[in-house]
Amino acid sequence: MPTDEPNESKRTRPVRPDPEATGTEARLPFFRSSLDVARTRVGAALAAPAAALVLIPLLVMATGLVVSFVCRRAHDRSIEDLARARFRDRGLAIARQVEETLRSAEPLLDSLREYLTRGGLGDPHPVFVRRMNDLMRDRPAVAYLFFGWANGDMLGAYRERDGRVRGTWRERDRHRLRNWEVSDERMTPVREDDRFMFDSRARPWYVRAVQQGGRTWTSPYVFFDQGVAGIACAEPLYGPDGRLLGVMTVEFNLNTLSERLEKTMQDAAVQCLLFSARRQLLAFPGYRVAEGESRSGQGELPLIMDLQAPAVQALSQRLPAAVENPMGLDFAVSGQPFLGDIRPVDFGADEKWFVATWGSLAGLKEPAVGAWHRSLMVVALSLLAAVSAAFLFARHLIRNRRRVVQAEQRAAQAADEARQLGSYRLVRKLGEGGMGEVWLAEHRLLSRPVAVKLIKPEQLSKHDQANVQSRFRREARTLARLESPHTIAIYDFGIGRDGSLFYVMELLHGLDLDDLVGRFGPLPLGRAVSILSQAACSLAEAHSHGLIHRDVKPANIYLCRKAEQLDLVKVLDFGLVHEHDVRETRLTQAGALYGTPGYTSPEQARDSSAVDLRSDIYSLACVGYLLIAGRGVFPNASPMAMVMAHVNQPAPPLSELTDRPVPPGLAGLLLKCLEKDPDRRPQDLHAFLRELAAVPVPESERWTEERCREWWDRADIRRMEVETVRETEKDTTRWLVPQRS
Known part of the structure; x- marks a missing residue:
């Protein structure tokens, strides 16, 4: 019995969500749809006319800002490169200057040795001192020019702090010191001391020269009497018997080098110092070694790290343990970047010297900051002008865009109407x-x-x-x-x-006989007979209405597939058709040939207006030759030669054009259709069809329905077919030939 209670099996049960489906995979479609919606909205917004008014100026502004940023970066890099080159060039110049100053010791010692070996040792002290004074007069960096005797005495010239050159004679045994003011006329004593303790043989330059046995450089040291830093180049002098006579020496005041560096460094943004491989401070602009100043009380020079200058201390910390070659240094002082450069000084000493140049990157950029600010103002004004021009351009572009859209709409409408x-x-x-x-x-x-x-x-x-x-x-x-x-x-x-x-x-779907033979070669005899029969049926109907095609050729015979009909032949292009019994004026010009050279009948070649239906029979037989032999009646000839061959030469039998066996009835029928005299051809297509139907086709050459369907199924007709009725006028040639009488 029926019941009001619902069937449990038919109740709608709630579907429980799959826990795995509620995860990322379940949310992916939502995310994708949201992304598509967002992309669509953004595209619509960008395509809006108002977007051009905003985007183009913004694009120009962004381009200007990017260019300004890139230019600023390039400007900073160029300043840094110029600064490094500046340090390198300045260091090289200072190194060459120091080398030139110290190498002046060589000619001094050469002149002094020449003077002494020529008898200078026997000259009175005033004459000797005057000669010394003349040698060091024009060399402000030379502090002392001495000759230390082998007995400890010393005679020579020295330079006071005020730059004046004075002579000096120091006797070890008598503890006597005499200094003279040297002038052109006389020598005036300026100081005498009988309690002066001195022995030239204890000086560093004397000891090193005797040890080396030749010209040599000492390490930097503190001068005995002035307490300043210096370096000496000394050379021992031997007598003819090899006995040591004494030591010649040239001493340079390193404080003088500092003064010369101070004069050289005209740029406050660049600083430099001269130091040795042992990190000894040799010269620094504005720095002087005070009297008696030494490191550890042993006459050692101070180290560069002893300077209280933060940049020098930072530079000393960045120096490698052993400086060998030129090098660049980057370091920071109180967070500010500094650039530095180290260059060697080569003047012949055993211990290497180096010139260090450095400067603050900010200080180096400071001269260019003002120019950069001015150029930035110019860039800002240019950018403002560019943005304004971009706005006006965008406005003009929108107006033109609207006009183009309207013109396109009108053109589309006109094109649609034209179609x-x-x-x-x-x-x-x-x-x-x-x-x-x-x-x-x-x-x-x-x-x-x-x-x-x-x-x-x-x-x-x-x-x-x-x-x-x-x-x-x-x-x-x-x-x-x-x-x-x-x-x-x-x-x-x-x-x-x-x-x-x-x-x-x-609309036909298939291919014409030109394409068919060109792609697949000669056809089976059964298929060729079928195609010729169908084409003859079409032309026979036209002839029954008094119409002559006059352009029968493979390109005008189309093989197609229509519904379930296969190998259906369609004859095309009746544009040259001739109404045989019409009374109106002929459309064909006298003396002109209309048709295709390879398929033109002799009478059509003579006079295109004087043809009848038997001309189409001749052309159809030429098509039969192509289908069976794969080539025309007169192959490999020029168009004009083909026409003349059709007029004058007898057609060759099929056996001469192909090796395949052709039934005699078919070969004879086609050869009969190719007679020069129209009266010897079949007089109409009905007679042609009767003889064609009587031709026996071998079993292997028959074109059955199964073979036909198999061919159409295997052939890639979709790729080959041209969805059109062949426009055969492109293959039609108009030949003007002399009209025969």
């Missing part, structure tokens, strides 16, 4: 030939695809306009009168609003 031919709309062009264009079209109401043959007014000159229009109308009327299934069907005919002539015909 309307009566009840048909043109879709796309399929081909173009000498007589016009062929378009794929469709009926606007039925949506049926068709082929439209179209001749536009601009394709016609005033001279041939009437002729072509008459020929076009005649082709349409001719096709409309024919009902054979092997003749292409015409649906409509008319004149467009722009004066274009058109007619609408069925």
Whole structure:
């Protein structure tokens, strides 16, 4: 019995969500759809006209800012590169100057040695001192020029702190010191001390010269009497008997080098110092070694780290343990970047000296900051002008865009109207030939695809306009009168609003015989006979209406597939058709040949206007040769030679053009159709069809329905087919030949 209770099996049960489905995989479609929506909205916003007013100025502004940023970075890098080059050049200049100053000891010692070896040792002290004074007068860096005797005495010249040169004679045994003021006329004593303790043999330069046995440089040390830092170049002097006579020495005051560096360093942003490989401070602008100053009380020079200058201490910490080659240094002082450069000084000493130059990067950039600020103002003004111009350009662009859109709409409307031919709309062009264009079209109401043959007014000159229009109308009327299934069907005919002539015909899917033989070679005899029979049926109907095709050729015979009909033949292009019994004026010019050279009958070659249906039979037999032999009746000849061969030469039998066996009946029929005299050919296509039907086809050459369907299934017709009625005017050649009497 029925019950009001619902069936438990039919109840709607809540679906429990799958825990795994509620994870990331379940959310992915939502994220993707959201992303698509966002992308669509952004695209619509960017495509809006107002977006151009904002985006173009912003783009120009962003470009200007990026360019300014890049230029600023390039400016900073160029300043840094220039600073490094500046330090390198300054260091090299200072190193060369120090080398030049210290190398002046060489000629001094050479002159002094020459003087002493020529008898200078025997000169009175005033003469000796005056000679010393003359040698060091123009060398401000030279502090002492001495000759230390082997007994400990010393005689020579020295330079006071005020720069004056004085002579000095120091006797070890008598503890006597005498100093003279030297002038051109006389020597005036300025100091005498009988309690002076001195022994030249204990001086560093004397000891090192005797140890080395030749000219040598000492290490930097503190001078005995002045307490200043110096360095000496000494050379021992030996007598003829090899006995040591004494030591010549040239001593340089390193404080004088500091003064010279101070004069050289005219740029406050760049500083420098001179130091030894042991980190001893040799020269520093503004720095002086005080009297008696030494490190550890042993006459050692201070180290560069003893200076209280933060930049010098930071530089000393960045120096490697052993400085060998030129090098650049980057270091920081109180967070500020500094650049430095180290250059060696080579003057012949055993211990290497180095020149260090450095400076604050900010200090180096400071002169360019003002120029950069001024250029930044110019850039800002230029950027403002560019943004304003971009805004005006965007505004102008939007206006032009609107005009273009409106013009495109009008053009699209005009193009759409131009594509309307009566009840048909043109879709796309399929081909173009000498007589016009062929378009794929469709009926606007039925949506049926068709082929439209179209001749536009601009394709016609005033001279041939009437002729072509008459020929076009005649082709349409001719096709409309024919009902054979092997003749292409015409649906409509008319004149467009722009004066274009058109007619609408069925759309075929397949390939013409030219393409068929070109792609697949000669056909089986059964298939060739079938194609010739269908083409003959189409032409026979035309002949029954008094119509002659006059351009029968492989390109005008189309092999197609229509629904379940396979190997269906359609004869195309009745544009050259000739009404044999018409009384109107001929459209063919006297003395002109219309047709195709390889398929033209002899009588058509002589006079195209004086042909009858037997001319089409001749051309159809030429097509049969191509289908069976794979080539024309007269192959490998020029177009004019082909025409003359058809007129004068007998057609060769098929056995000469192909090695395949051809039934004698078929070969004889085709050769009979190729007779020069039309009276010796079959007199109509019905007789041709009767003889063709009587030809026995070998079993291996028969074209059965199974073989036909298998071929169409295997052939890649979709790739090969041209969705159009072949525009055969492109292959039609008009030949002007002398008219025979």
